[in-house]
Amino acid sequence: MESIVKVEHLSHRYTVDWAIQDINFEVNRKGILGLLGSNGAGKSTTMNIICGVLNQTDGTVYINGIDTRKNSVEAKKNIGFLPQKPPLYSDHTVDEFLIFAAEMRLVDPKKIKQAVEMAKERCGIAHFSKRLIRNLSGGYQQRLGIAQAIVHSPKFVVLDEPTNGLDPNQILEIRKLVKEIAVDHAVLLSTHILSEVQAMCDDIKMIEHGHLVFSGTLEEFDNYVKPDTFIVKLDNPPEDEEILAIPGVVRLKHLDKNTLRVRFDKREDITEIVASACVNNGWGLCEITLERISLEEIFAQLSGKRLIDKF
Numbered sequence: 001m002e003s004i005v006k007v008e009h010l011s012h013r014y015t016v017d018w019a020i021q022d023i024n025f026e027v028n029r030k031g032i033l034g035l036l037g038s039n040g041a042g043k044s045t046t047m048n049i050i051c052g053v054l055n056q057t058d059g060t061v062y063i064n065g066i067d068t069r070k071n072s073v074e075a076k077k078n079i080g081f082l083p084q085k086p087p088l089y090s091d092h093t094v095d096e097f098l099i100f101a102a103e104m105r106l107v108d109p110k111k112i113k114q115a116v117e118m119a120k121e122r123c124g125i126a127h128f129s130k131r132l133i134r135n136l137s138g139g140y141q142q143r144l145g146i147a148q149a150i151v152h153s154p155k156f157v158v159l160d161e162p163t164n165g166l167d168p169n170q171i172l173e174i175r176k177l178v179k180e181i182a183v184d185h186a187v188l189l190s191t192h193i194l195s196e197v198q199a200m201c202d203d204i205k206m207i208e209h210g211h212l213v214f215s216g217t218l219e220e221f222d223n224y225v226k227p228d229t230f231i232v233k234l235d236n237p238p239e240d241e242e243i244l245a246i247p248g249v250v251r252l253k254h255l256d257k258n259t260l261r262v263r264f265d266k267r268e269d270i271t272e273i274v275a276s277a278c279v280n281n282g283w284g285l286c287e288i289t290l291e292r293i294s295l296e297e298i299f300a301q302l303s304g305k306r307l308i309d310k311f
């Protein structure tokens with residue numbers, strides 16, 4: 001099936017400097033795509049162009065096959081957008097605001113009531129229909145922000161840091177809601193929180209210094225940097241030289257009397273080699289565990305930052 005969004009050779013220059021350059025990607029019709037990048041990497045610029053809030057300097061964006069520059073009104077019918085600061089009018093009631101949002105999104109006037117009821121139901125805010133927005137908690141304001149983004153049943157929903165500023169319970173609720181929405185919508189999610197990416201996203205794009213530096217599944221992101229250390233716990237640790245003599249072992253560090261961190265040189269079977277050396281030499285092997293590379297370390301590596309040396 002054709003993707004819902006196609007971004008081709010997208011570049012943007014605000015004044016002199018390029019904010020993004022030659023970005024290319026596609027978005028599947030279902031599921032959650034996480035957009036990652038450091039501050040100032042170019043995420044908002046990319047999202048604003050895709051959502052039709054900013055006109056690109058170069059390149060093309062197709063939403064559901066429609067060129068956003070050639071037919072922005074039709075393209076925008078397919079997009080729901082929750083900006084970082086939801087555009088809520090605090091003196092409106094929930095109903096008034098959603099009706100207004102539906103009108104702005106050109107929903108057929110005869111279908112507005114039904115569209116508003118559907119959006120409230122999906123976002124769990126139907127019982128607050130008559131409440132003034134300023135009297136809603138942060139979590140419910142965010143639900144309302146999501147409701148306005150889906151009121152016109154767009155195929156593609158863009159959420160810019162939707163859990164920002166929420167408490168841990170509200171964060172879990174919003175994550176659950178976003179996952180439910182992603183069952184029948186394509187969702188593009190921008191976030192700084194890597195645990196959120198891990199909890200929610202199917203695919204990941206990462207932008208750094210205006211360039212796309214990673215594009216793949218969450219699993220591919222997770223495995224982007226292969227582990228090269230393990231932790232070994234020994235009842236009778238030998239002299240360092242004996243461990244360093246094992247083929248493939250290149251460095252070690254004592255974490256405590258019985259625990260060592262060992263760096264190896266990418267041999268696939270290294271843990272087996274070390275485990276059998278420990279057993280054969282009577283070093284009293286208690287535990288051997290490969291150290292996984294954290295998402296933070298992968299993010300740092302893709303951002304071009306040096307990883308902290310663990311030795």
Ligand SMILES: Nc1ncnc2c1ncn2[C@@H]1O[C@H](COP(=O)(O)OP(=O)(O)OP(=O)(O)O)[C@@H](O)[C@H]1O
Pocket residue numbers: 014015018019037038039040041042043044045046
């Ligand atoms: N209106 C503007 N005028 C000039 N430069 C801008 C403007 N908006 C953004 N920039 C610059 O463009 C680059 C990309 O910014 P952008 O806001 O897209 O990054 P971001 O990844 O969304 O960052 P953040 O996570 O901090 O929101 C940055 O260098 C930024 O300073």
